[in-house]
Amino acid sequence: MALKxxxxxxxxxxxxxLIHLARKTGTxxxxxxxxxxxxxxxxxxxxxxxxxxxxxxLVDVLIRAGKLQPEQLKGFDLTRLQDDKVLGLKLIEAGxxxxxxxxxxxxxxxxxxxxxxxSWNEGVFRFEPDLQVLQNRIPVPMDLENIIMxxxxxxxxxxxxxxxxxxxxxxxxxxxxxxxIRKVQLSAEEWRVISQVNGRNTIEQIMRRLNMxxxxxxxxxxxxxxxxxxxxxxxxxxxxxxxxPARGPGSGVSRSVVEKLINYFRRL
Amino acid sequence: xxxxxxxxTGPFASGKTQFIRTISEIEVVSTERxxxxxxxxxxxxxxxxxxxxxxxxxxxxxxxxxxxxxxxRRFDFMWEILAEGMLGFIVMVDSTRPETFREARNILDTxxxxxxxxxxxxxxKQDLEDAWDPEDLRIALRLDGRVKVLPCVATRRDSVKTVVxxxxxxxxxxxxxxxR
Numbered sequence: 123m124a125l126k127x128x129x130x131x132x133x134x135x136x137x138x139x140l141i142h143l144a145r146k147t148g149t150x151x152x153x154x155x156x157x158x159x160x161x162x163x164x165x166x167x168x169x170x171x172x173x174x175x176x177x178x179x180l181v182d183v184l185i186r187a188g189k190l191q192p193e194q195l196k197g198f199d200l201t202r203l204q205d206d207k208v209l210g211l212k213l214i215e216a217g218x219x220x221x222x223x224x225x226x227x228x229x230x231x232x233x234x235x236x237x238x239x240x241s242w243n244e245g246v247f248r249f250e251p252d253l254q255v256l257q258n259r260i261p262v263p264m265d266l267e268n269i270i271m272x273x274x275x276x277x278x279x280x281x282x283x284x285x286x287x288x289x290x291x292x293x294x295x296x297x298x299x300x301x302x303i304r305k306v307q308l309s310a311e312e313w314r315v316i317s318q319v320n321g322r323n324t325i326e327q328i329m330r331r332l333n334m335x336x337x338x339x340x341x342x343x344x345x346x347x348x349x350x351x352x353x354x355x356x357x358x359x360x361x362x363x364x365x366x367p368a369r370g371p372g373s374g375v376s377r378s379v380v381e382k383l384i385n386y387f388r389r390l
Numbered sequence: 391x392x393x394x395x396x397x398x399t400g401p402f403a404s405g406k407t408q409f410i411r412t413i414s415e416i417e418v419v420s421t422e423r424x425x426x427x428x429x430x431x432x433x434x435x436x437x438x439x440x441x442x443x444x445x446x447x448x449x450x451x452x453x454x455x456x457x458x459x460x461x462x463r464r465f466d467f468m469w470e471i472l473a474e475g476m477l478g479f480i481v482m483v484d485s486t487r488p489e490t491f492r493e494a495r496n497i498l499d500t501x502x503x504x505x506x507x508x509x510x511x512x513x514x515k516q517d518l519e520d521a522w523d524p525e526d527l528r529i530a531l532r533l534d535g536r537v538k539v540l541p542c543v544a545t546r547r548d549s550v551k552t553v554v555x556x557x558x559x560x561x562x563x564x565x566x567x568x569x570r
Contacts, residue, residue: 357503
């Protein structure tokens with residue numbers, strides 16, 4: 123099934139949230155005037171990311187990270203050493219880098235690509251369930267929750283926040299799927315908000331209790347929502363005018379009427 | 391003769407009129423007008439400005455009315471009127487147009503404020519190549535696992551029937567729960 127769209131309508135934070143919660147495996151490609159980003163995921167974890175013509179090759183990543191000097195590569199036939207795992211092993215054996223250098227450099231490169239992607243307001247994206255891009259590269263699994271939280275913290279467009287959370291008079295509750303949460307790192311402000319989430323308090327009530335402004339509370343709630351830590355509850359019903367009874371489920375319709383409808387549609 | 395109603399709502403061009411047309415026993419009473427803005431005309435020629443109206447006679451004592459709401463915000467004064475006394479509602483979403491998902495979520499919240507009645511989400515146009523999976527749509531619309539997000543092709547009678555049946559099951563469940 124296709125997963126296509128434009129970042130204008132469904133931004134990077136929301137995309138990562140979807141991939142994280144649906145535990146997706148595949149490659150996300152985003153094309154925009156800023157360039158082309160390719161990100162690979164396995165079971166909802168980021169495992170690889172590359173931008174534009176940089177194909178995420180290990181030598182390029184290590185040189186950019188300052189862990190390897192180009193002259194150290196003179197003894198290696200890079201046209202034959204296409205597989206980064208083999209090359210990485212040879213570099214470790216030669217004593218040029220450690221395994222930790224490789225992992226840290228790859229992680230930093232992935233984060234750099236994702237954080238750049240957060241600043242893209244437009245771009246056509248598509249998600250395909252294959253990992254072809256990953257051929258000959260080293261996958262490094264990274265949990266998405268903290269990346270998503272960071273993305274929400276970086277969201278500066280107030281209008282966008284208002285579009286995503288137009289109504290503050292909605293209660294928030296803790297997630298119904300806590301199994302999806304792993305090692306989330308929250309700021310003190312985010313913890314203060316979480317401590318007020320109980321399924322009854324509305325976003326507005328939390329904002330007032332914690333003396334926050336609208337932008338602050340919108341950004342934090344948006345981040346917690348996208349990271350899958352909290353969920354929005356049902357909006358409170360509009361208050362009926364005095365003397366008018368609140369409209370409840372079914373508006374007084376009996377069970378037998380609904381059963382009659384069900385029988386009709388079953389036979390249809 | 392008792393009359394009950396179900397409301398079909400959702401963003402502009404999500405397939406509400408077609409949904410009702412597919413299952414109604416009468417020619418749908420539609421209040422469509424030619425679209426005047428260029429952006430909307432790029433999606434379709436005509437749109438519903440007040441409501442669509444379909445009818446299904448269940449038996450000599452019971453009739454079900456299906457009301458379709460106008461999709462554009464500028465006609466939202468009609469929504470509350472149409473929501474009055476409904477059994478439940480169906481939120482139609484065009485699964486191929488992520489640019490409408492945020493609006494679908496806002497419409498859903500608005501209707502939940504009008505009445506605490508059961509609802510289902512119909513992930514329409516599932517026969518098209520670019521359709522998002524209903525479970526992806528659930529996450530995009532921030533719906534929890536209890537909300538039914540159903541695959542739908544509004545031109546197919548069987549598909550429409552399944553969506554209506556699932557809503558009726560939810561209504562029955564709600565009635566049973568409110569008795570306990």
